[in-house]
Amino acid sequence: MSDEGFLMNLPSHIIVEILSRLPAITVINCKLVCKKWLTLISTPEFAKVHLSRSNPGLAVFQHEPGGGEVCRLFEFEDDIDHHDLRFDPVIKFEVSVSLGISRGVTGQVGSINGLVCLRNFHHEYDALYVCNPITREYVALPVLDWLVENPSQVTYGFGLSTISGKYKVVRIFHEGVVNPTTGAWLSISKSKCHVYTLGTDSWRAINGDVSFGYSCRSVGPFFNGNLHWVIQDLQGSELISCFDVEKESFQPFPPPFPGEPHQKSLHSLGVVADYHISHFHIYTKC
Secondary structure, eight states: OOHHHHHHTSOHHHHHHHHTTSOHHHHHHHTTTOHHHHHHHTSHHHHHHHHHHSOOEEEEEEEOTTSOEEEEEEEEEEOSSOEEEOSSOSEEEEHHHHHTOOSSEEEEEEEETTEEEEEEEOSSOEEEEEEETTTTEEEEOOOOOHHHHOOSEEEEEEEEOTTTOOEEEEEEEEEEEEOTTTOOEEEEEEEEEEEEETTSSSOEEOOOOOOSEEOTTOEEOEETTEEEEEEEOTTSOEEEEEEETTTTEEEEEOOSSOOOTTOOOOEEEOOOOOOOOSOOOOEEEO
16 A cells, blocks of 8 residues: 555544644645545644644734735744744735735734734724634624714724633723823713624624723733733723623723823733743733
């Protein structure tokens, strides 16, 4: 029996064991080998196994001189001593071409398990996409009516329920009055939160206390089943808003380094590493 025939006749679980250890680009090419491999690779079970064995990566979005956005994916090479980042990107993903975006500016809402949620800024509404840069497959999310709501502040988050395994996009928007000097919220007249579950056909309005000031410049980092934003109450104090993706509920809590009320500052919130240690601050402020 030839080597090719030997591979084709291997049991399915052995084929999955072999293919799940290959780089993502190679796996995509393996879909073209035969229908059996295509079927095995296309299952959610294979995706889960392959993801658990993949090296971490980095997605870099860059605005090109010609006006389009390009996403470059880099992979970390794992070795005994340290993690190296390949200088040459694994793939170059032209966002505007692949998603058919002809205008506006595209920004990243978040990324989980190889999926990237993108936001395209329009003067009429925001267009949202969830895409796989490796396969160039994407889903355009339904559009919420921007002109009717006309919010002065909008923020998003992209999360995954650790229980149901469902991917969700969260959209928070509100109208109100902002102090032009301090940037603090003086009043909030309207606030709403909508959740879109990937695979459904519509957004859902949820109940919850979102009567805080969210910055339209920020997105919610996802960590341990929750999305997080830096927010302000009407007294000008900063808090961290925690959104449970599974329960779809909000819970604010104080930051590790509270600032003075109405203090004008630049801040960012992000996940540094998924480590279980006793003291680790993910809130930064400058």
